[in-house]
Amino acid sequence: HLLKQHTDPQHLGTVINGISRIGHMKGGEDAEWIDEDFPFVLTKKASQFINENKRQPFFLFFSLHDIHQPRVPHVKFVESSTMGPRGDVITQLDWCVGELIKQLEDLGLKENTLIIFTSDNGPVLDDGYVDYAREMVGDHQPAGVYRGGKYSGFEAGTRVPTIVNWPGKVKPGQSAALVGQTDLLASLSTLVQSPIEENVLDSRDYLDAWLGKDEIGREYLVEEAYAMGLRWKNWKYIQPTRDEQPGWITAKFIEAGYSSKPQLYNLDNDPGEQNNVAEDYPKITLQLTQKLEEIMQSHD
Numbered sequence: 451h452l453l454k455q456h457t458d459p460q461h462l463g464t465v466i467n468g469i470s471r472i473g474h475m476k477g478g479e480d481a482e483w484i485d486e487d488f489p490f491v492l493t494k495k496a497s498q499f500i501n502e503n504k505r506q507p508f509f510l511f512f513s514l515h516d517i518h519q520p521r522v523p524h525v526k527f528v529e530s531s532t533m534g535p536r537g538d539v540i541t542q543l544d545w546c547v548g549e550l551i552k553q554l555e556d557l558g559l560k561e562n563t564l565i566i567f568t569s570d571n572g573p574v575l576d577d578g579y580v581d582y583a584r585e586m587v588g589d590h591q592p593a594g595v596y597r598g599g600k601y602s603g604f605e606a607g608t609r610v611p612t613i614v615n616w617p618g619k620v621k622p623g624q625s626a627a628l629v630g631q632t633d634l635l636a637s638l639s640t641l642v643q644s645p646i647e648e649n650v651l652d653s654r655d656y657l658d659a660w661l662g663k664d665e666i667g668r669e670y671l672v673e674e675a676y677a678m679g680l681r682w683k684n685w686k687y688i689q690p691t692r693d694e695q696p697g698w699i700t701a702k703f704i705e706a707g708y709s710s711k712p713q714l715y716n717l718d719n720d721p722g723e724q725n726n727v728a729e730d731y732p733k734i735t736l737q738l739t740q741k742l743e744e745i746m747q748s749h750d
Contacts, residue, residue, distance in 0.1 A: 485520065485522040486522050486523070486524045486525070487524065488515045488516075488522075489514075489515070489516065489524060489527075489542050489543075489545065489546050490524070492512070492514065492515065492546070493546045493549050493550065496510060496512050496550055497549070497550065497553055500550070500553055500554070500557070500559075501553075501557075504557050504559060507642075509638075512546075512550070514543055514546060514547075516539040516540070516542050516543040516546070517536060517539045517540055517543060519577045519578065519579050520579050520581075521535040521536050521538075521539045521579070521581050521583075522535070522539075523535055523538035523539045523541075523542050524542065526542075527539070527541050527542040527545070530542075532586070532588065533583070533586045533587055533588065533590070534581060534582050534583060534585075534586035535581040535582075535583070536575065536581060536583040536586070536587070537586070547567060551565070560617065561617045561618060563616070564614070564615075564616040564619070564620075564641075565613075565614070565615040565616070566612065566613070566614050566615075566634070566660070567612070567613040567615075568610055568611070568612040568613070568631065569610040569611075570610075570631075571600045571601075571607060571608065571610065572592075572593055572596070572598065572599050572600050572602065572605075572606040572607045572608065572609065572610060573592035573593050573599050573600060573606070574599050574600035574601070574702055574704060575587060575592065575599075575703070576701075576702050576703055577600070577702060578701075578702070584703065593606035594606075595721050595722050596609060596721060596722060596723075597705060597722050597723045597724070598704060598705045598706070598707060598723075599702075599704045599705075600702075600704065601675060601676055601699050601702070601704055601706055602675055602676070602677070602699075602704055602705055602706050602707055603673060603675040603676065603677030603678065603679045603688050603706060603707030603708075604688075604705060604707045604723050605686065605717070605721065605723060607673075607675050607704075607706075607707075608673040608674075608675060608679070614660055614661065614662070616661070619661060620661050620662050621662055623662060625659070625662055625665055626665065627656070627659035627664055627665055627666055627667035628659075628666070628667040628668045628669075628671050628681055629656045629659050629660065629667040629668055629671075630668070630671055632652045632653045633653055633654050633655070633656050633660075633668070634653070634660075635650060635653040636650070636653040636654050636655040636656075637653075637654075637655050637656050637657040637659075637660050638657075639655075640655045640657045641657055654668065656668065668681075669682065669683075670682050670741060670745070672742065672745055672746075673686075675706070675707065676695075676696070676699065676706045676707070676708070677689065677691060677706055677707035677708050677709075678742065678746070679707070679742075680738050680741060680742040680745075682737075682738060682741070684716055684717050684718040685714065685715070685716060685717070685734060685738065686714070686715045686717050686723065687712065687713065687714050687728075687734075687735065687738035687739065687742065688707050688709070688712070688713035688714075688715075689712070689739070689742060690709055690710055690711055690712050690713075691708050691709070691710070692710065693708060694708065695708040709726075711726070711728065712728045712735055712739060713726045713728055714726060714727050714728035714731060714734060714735050714738070715727065
């Protein structure tokens with residue numbers, strides 16, 4: 451079940467069944483890491499946790515380092531792709547996830563384990579490190595048809611692919627349901643019948659959307675980046691800003707979505723957000739302008 455969804459929080463990786471911390475660093479020499487060992491150290495910690503809890507329900511949050519900068523593949527994965535370090539750490543990430551899935555299969559746990567794999571934001575090639583990602587990407591388009599990238603208010607900044615796997619519970623397929631990663635808290639609390647605190651404001655229960663039973667999800671979803679946006683049905687609105695796009699974003703070859711005018715895009719026929727139709731649909735533009743302002747004011 452491939453769920454096209456939106457996100458903000460940091461590195462949500464694989465997941466599932468009690469709660470754990472992976473890794474703990476103290477100060478001084480104990481805090482020293484060999485960057486290239488990240489995939490092995492973290493995967494080993496996750497594997498140990500699964501073994502220790504294999505006879506009881508558990509939840510594992512695995513926050514992978516890859517493919518974040520600095521991209522430093524272990525020698526095992528160097529030149530495992532044709533795209534330099536960025537491609538190599540994607541291969542490395544795939545190995546980490548594969549090792550845990552294989553472990554679940556070997557332990558006979560995979561059929562009864564919900565796995566959610568997703569990312570914290572859209573792609574960026576040049577994020578300030580000289581690893582020649584832009585030069586070696588070839589014909590591949592990391593954001594596909596979408597505009598922008600990490601740091602951007604356009605869809606490539608906030609829309610990420612999400613894989614939900616639960617054999618026997620989730621049917622294979624695709625969904626365009628609108629959800630955010632903040633909704634995982636309320637949705638999973640419903641799944642395990644564990645109420646969340648009343649002061650949790652931004653998480654909503656859309657468990658059926660995550661499991662492929664609901665094709666709609668949220669009615670509205672705020673997309674918070676350096677340009678604020680709002681999704682509603684097939685529409686995407688981006689709030690105007692008086693500021694100019696920061697130079698540090700431009701230096702990363704990313705469009706942040708800045709404009710002094712309101713932007714409105716019909717994502718059904720313009721997923722790449724190339725045609726601003728705000729002036730053609732003034733009622734929808736006004737509706738989404740007012741709705742975004744209402745949401746922002748309610749969370750001051």
